[in-house]
Amino acid sequence: xxxxxxxQVKVGLKILIDGDPCVIVDADFVKPGKGQAFxxxxxxxxxxxxxxxxxxxxxxxxxxxxxxxxxxxxxxNDGTHWHFMDQDSYEQIGADGHALGDAAQWLKEQDLxxxxxxxxNPIVIVPPNFVELEIVETDPGVRGDTSSGxxxxxxxxxxxVVRVPLFVQQGERVKVDTRTGAYxxxx
Amino acid sequence: xxxxxxxxxxxxxxxGAEGLNSRTMTNEHSDWQPTATHESLRVRADTLAAxxxxxxxxxxxxxxxxxxxxxxxxxxxxxxVACRLEADDRRTRYLQTSPEYAMKRLLAxxxxxxxxxxxxxxxxxxxxxxxxxxTMLEWYRPGWDHHRLMDEVDELLQTVxxxxxxxxxxxxDAFRRHAGVDPHAxxxxxxxxxxxxxxVSDVSELDRDDLLNLLLSHTVEARLxxxxxxxLFDYPASQAALARIRPGDPPVAERFEVFIDGIELxxxxxxxxxxxxxxxxxxxxxxxxxxxxxxxxxxxxRLLAALAAGLPDCAGVALGVDRLVMLRVGTRDIAxxxxxPIDRA
Numbered sequence: 467x468x469x470x471x472x473x474q475v476k477v478g479l480k481i482l483i484d485g486d487p488c489v490i491v492d493a494d495f496v497k498p499g500k501g502q503a504f505x506x507x508x509x510x511x512x513x514x515x516x517x518x519x520x521x522x523x524x525x526x527x528x529x530x531x532x533x534x535x536x537x538x539x540x541x542x543n544d545g546t547h548w549h550f551m552d553q554d555s556y557e558q559i560g561a562d563g564h565a566l567g568d569a570a571q572w573l574k575e576q577d578l579x580x581x582x583x584x585x586x587n588p589i590v591i592v593p594p595n596f597v598e599l600e601i602v603e604t605d606p607g608v609r610g611d612t613s614s615g616x617x618x619x620x621x622x623x624x625x626x627v628v629r630v631p632l633f634v635q636q637g638e639r640v641k642v643d644t645r646t647g648a649y650x651x652x653x
Numbered sequence: 654x655x656x657x658x659x660x661x662x663x664x665x666x667x668x669g670a671e672g673l674n675s676r677t678m679t680n681e682h683s684d685w686q687p688t689a690t691h692e693s694l695r696v697r698a699d700t701l702a703a704x705x706x707x708x709x710x711x712x713x714x715x716x717x718x719x720x721x722x723x724x725x726x727x728x729x730x731x732x733x734v735a736c737r738l739e740a741d742d743r744r745t746r747y748l749q750t751s752p753e754y755a756m757k758r759l760l761a762x763x764x765x766x767x768x769x770x771x772x773x774x775x776x777x778x779x780x781x782x783x784x785x786x787x788t789m790l791e792w793y794r795p796g797w798d799h800h801r802l803m804d805e806v807d808e809l810l811q812t813v814x815x816x817x818x819x820x821x822x823x824x825x826d827a828f829r830r831h832a833g834v835d836p837h838a839x840x841x842x843x844x845x846x847x848x849x850x851x852x853v854s855d856v857s858e859l860d861r862d863d864l865l866n867l868l869l870s871h872t873v874e875a876r877l878x879x880x881x882x883x884x885l886f887d888y889p890a891s892q893a894a895l896a897r898i899r900p901g902d903p904p905v906a907e908r909f910e911v912f913i914d915g916i917e918l919x920x921x922x923x924x925x926x927x928x929x930x931x932x933x934x935x936x937x938x939x940x941x942x943x944x945x946x947x948x949x950x951x952x953x954x955r956l957l958a959a960l961a962a963g964l965p966d967c968a969g970v971a972l973g974v975d976r977l978v979m980l981r982v983g984t985r986d987i988a989x990x991x992x993x994p995i996d997r998a
Contacts, residue, residue: 473777495780498870499892499910500920501730502863503777504853506870521853521867524777 467530472505472522480512480533483520487512487531487584496521512582513589531584538581540573548573550581550588561588569593571626572644593644598653599623600639604630617649684997688988697978697990703813704770704790704974713766713792718755720772721746724953726754727938728894732776733950734785747950748774751971752791753895754956757924760793760967761959768792770974781986782916784994788974795965799896799907799923802968803884806911806919809972810882814980816913819882824905827885828865831873836865836889837903844868862891877912885910895931896922911972913980921970928960 479490492508503524510517538550547560565588572593582590604620617629628642630649639653725733725747733747752769759767773789794802807819828836844864849856851871877883886909890898893906907923925931935952942949978990988994
């Protein structure tokens with residue numbers, strides 16, 4: 467992987483910090499007291515999601531991280547790993563629960579996900595922004611009570627639990643925003 | 654006007670996951686548009702008019718000096734843009750990093766109080782508060798020291814920004830109060846261990862001024878200029894630049910900086926007028942430039958000749974006009990107040 471100088475450091479760049487893949491979320495040039503210039507970066511560790519800060523001299527270099535993002539199709543879960551396929555090469559990879567995180571609760575076979583690979587290994591799985599899933603369990607709501615804005619919990623076919631309006635019934639399909647976990651509409 | 658002015662050139666911090674799901678389509682030909690809103694450009698014009706009115710009312714003469722000069726600044730941390738007049742004498746000239754030398758030659762020639770609003774150029778300075786080409790206001794007051802000039806800067810800020818009167822605190826007191834360290838008495842090891850906690854890479858390579866500067870930017874600065882401007886004065890002698898050094902224990906540079914909302918806005922000196930001392934500082938800079946492999950630049954012999962002829966005792970200050978406009982507009986990003994920053998220039 468290439469190294470980058472401070473002029474090349476910018477938001478979105480994937481770099482290695484202490485061996486971990488990180489993405490730069492903020493970069494600023496500072497030149498305090500008319501002295502030496504520094505670049506102050508904030509970066510998010512792609513494995514831990516933690517944001518940290520580092521200040522570097524303008525002569526410093528950072529190593530690029532071999533991080534690739536790919537659209538991949540979710541195939542199946544074998545109990546410990548979730549398996550994805552590259553639709554161009556048909557290459558398959560397995561991701562563990564750590565890489566999946568909250569994404570696991572939204573995944574249905576054949577969904578297209580954004581997979582982040584670090585040195586070829588999946589470290590982050592991002593599900594589609596919107597998924598359409600069937601409600602497998604929810605209490606029957608009181609019909610007509612739509613003005614109160616009341617909601618009730620509903621379990622979806624993937625195991626996720628979302629709050630849905632009272633008028634939505636078991637067996638119906640709903641559209642959910644996976645970024646917020648919020649019900650959007652009936653599908 | 655149908656143009657969308659609200660296109661920001663500078664990258665904003667992104668919240669949440671980036672990548673495919675939040676990736677926006679960018680049009681590679683859309684960068685002809687200004688990054689500043691029309692309203693910001695109006696505030697800029699109004700600011701320039703207010704500055705000129707301020708000095709006209711005080712009888713300070715507006716001057717213009719060359720942006721292209723045969724000599725460059727020797728300061729280790731200022732990088733001049735070099736160029737050549739190919740159709741003329743083919744000699745290297747430099748775009749000014751500040752109009753200081755030429756203005757001092759006018760002072761030595763008896764100009765009296767003068768000010769200038771001009772473009773200056775600093776290679777390698779680009780960020781949310783920096784553009785390699787920016788607008789500077791610089792002015793000089795013969796017969797004044799840095800405290801009297803701080804009074805006038807204070808009045809200018811009250812007039813142009815409508816801020817409250819500023820507070821004044823010495824560099825040493827600011828460090829003691831906000832960083833818990835005496836910048837003159839603390840040894841290098843103590844400064845280094847403090848800076849090491851700030852997430853700075855490779856502190857072993859940093860010299861004493863680097864360490865103090867990082868404590869200033871990472872710890873002290875954010876606490877300066879809260880609710881009213883802060884004037885920081887009497888810097889370590891090692892950071893004198895072109896300020897005179899007042900003997901004492903410790904000796905201090907008669908230099909000041911002005912901060913508002915943690916943004917450094919201006920830098921001023923009770924000016925060094927001694928030509929011998931000036932030459933020594935230039936030559937020390939050049940020796941250090943050679944040691945570090947930085948470009949050697951021609952010392953400004955015309956400035957030294959002017960000092961030898963007699964620069965009146967004076968104080969001078971440089972103020973970043975773009976940052977003044979940023980404060981009026983209420984933005985932290987210089988691209989919001991410049992029509993076309995460097996990546997759209």
